[in-house]
Amino acid sequence: MQISIFTVDAFTDQPFSGNPAAVCLLEDELEEGWHQKIATEMNLSETAFIRKLHPTDDFTRKNVNSTLTFVTLSGELNARQAGDHIILDLPLYPTYPQDFQEVEKLVKATVGDMNVQDVRYSPDTKKLLVCLSDAYGRSDLEKIQVNAQELLLAEKTGKVQGLIVTLKGDFHGKHESYDFYSRYFAPWVGILEDPVTGSAHTVLSSYWSQQLGKKEMCAFQCSTRGGKLKILLRPDGRVDVSGQTVIVLKGFLTI
Structure with a gap:
């Protein structure tokens, strides 16, 4: 065959x-x-x-x-074409404030001593969202080096199965303009870092829509390969993620 x-x-x-x-x-x-x-x-x-x-x-x-x-x-995942983009029809997952002391070891194993301004948790997806201070830029996020073993040792409860590090976008830098940046790590399911993650943006879209007061956003995932995503929060409570x-x-x- x-x-x-x-x-x-x-x-x-x-x-x-x-x-x-x-x-x-x-x-x-x-x-x-x-x-x-x-x-x-x-x-x-x-x-x-x-x-x-x-x-x-x-x-x-x-x-x-x-x-x-x-x-x-x-x-089930539905995908459709619109011009030169493929649109994924995804659920939208809320995040909730997380007690920093409960996840401090995990956060520090990921971003070291970088200033963290917000930590959220998505119980639906078991993803932890770590938002860095606005004082940092895209290059700072790209420089983060993560060790899989250190993350696994810092979180053994099974509560977290994916960790998102995110940062507010920069509209005045040398790169294209984006509303927010992110990286995604999931050694608990065998992936140290995912190049571009649709499921992570079901959480990121909810978070940054609240922070920025926007329904339409552009995002960039700062892995080595890098990925551009367009985001549209829909009236039915779902999100279109396209690229x-x-x-x-x-x-x-x-x-």
Whole structure:
């Protein structure tokens, strides 16, 4: 069997940046266990499998009004195209003030002695949000070096499964203008740092919308690869997170 396969860099307009994912187009059902085997072979943080719901469906037909539904470990994820952007329809998760003393070791293991102005927790996602002082800039966030073992030793309760470090944007710097910056670490689930994280922005969008009083925002995730995200808080309490994509590889997988 030959399967059409692509490597797509998401949340970027440049190859070899953003969040890389493998996408497989399935004409037929795979045998049990093959999905995981293919994902392991591709060795990327995400591997998506798209199959036809009806025999007459055409993978090559472009329809900007169509929606793809992905079944993930976090539930169904709907994606649609709008111009040169792909929009993800995501839930919006609130954050709550966190007692700093309870997470002080974890925060210091992440950002050292940097001045922290806010610490929030999202019980729905088990993510801790650490907001740095406005005195810092994007370059300060990018310089943070995190050791996975130190984070694991600082948090063993299972309460935190992902840690977001974020910072208010700078509209007067040498880079493009963004409302906020972030980095995301999750060694508790085997990921030291994720390049670009849609799920983290379900938390970040809620937090920064309150802080900035805005429903539409632009964000940048400051990983080594980097990623640009557009955010729109909707009246129904959900959030649209969108970005551009670049196909960097296409071919066939033979099994």
